[in-house]
Amino acid sequence: MPELHLDVQRASRATALPTDEQIRQWVLAALEGHRDEAELSIRIVDEAESQQLNRDYRGKDKPTNVLSFPAELPEEVDLPLLGDLVICAPVVAREAEEQHKASPAHWAHMVVHGTLHLLGYDHIEDAEAEIMEGLEVKVLAGLGIADPYQPADRPTEAPGA
Template sequence: MDLVETVIEDARWEAFGLAALAERAGRAALAGLGLPVAGFSISLMGCDDARIAVLNADFRGKPQPTNVLSWPSDERGAEFVGEAPEPPEPGAAEDPESLGDIAIAWDTCAREAAEQDKPMAEHVTHLIVHGVLHLLGYDHIEDEDAALMEGLEVRILASLGVSDPY
């Protein structure tokens, strides 16, 4: 059973192979935290800048495109700054626990990858790992939390052969 259910709203994502890349990145993120893949599910939407700008305005009050957004199914944040959140309990394989939803925008991702001189696949892999960590309660508002989250991202990405994005 797949961990990530991918919905494609922009055909460029289909040609890119977003579903397979997201599955690989999602599995690596869970494995990097010692969580089983069985018993969890994630929904991912591959869209364009216009669609993500609407979502960003609706949910964050920022009416402009962004690269990735995430909506955890539960509040999973850590109790104290700099601490890892409690890991969620997996559901049954036939009834997995939803971790939440992620949306990723083609136009912004492609532009950022070009500006940063990175392969698009590596940039998107990083953003999906980043989004999954948000679903699991990690954030980067406080410096200590950002350091924890970035350290996890670097380690998880290294397990996939992706160089340090920072």
């Protein structure tokens, strides 16, 4: 199991948020096999902050579910710092409802997805997307969570929900 230094910041008014322990479990699952040690921050925000960051860093003037900010360290600096994730609680809640997924399962997906971005995975090109989505499905299955890319007939559950 990787050693994880995790800082969770809650800057959202939302009340139905995962616990720090759930978030830790999801990050560790995504890190397994990739890193022996990692340090990252996850900031949970509302739509205004997400929209501002998405506009400033990606040129998209709307809130989004998860933004990843990988650490950009010089090669000679040997630190376990991965970077930061910003997750928008209202967007995640809305997506879970629209996709008929249990909120904890969708939160797990967003944390895993963002952590994989910090590890260098992406989904811009089809081949990259196939690799990243395959990893997400595998990690989530290990957590007992159904494939998030398959249509859901009923809400999925997440451990500890």
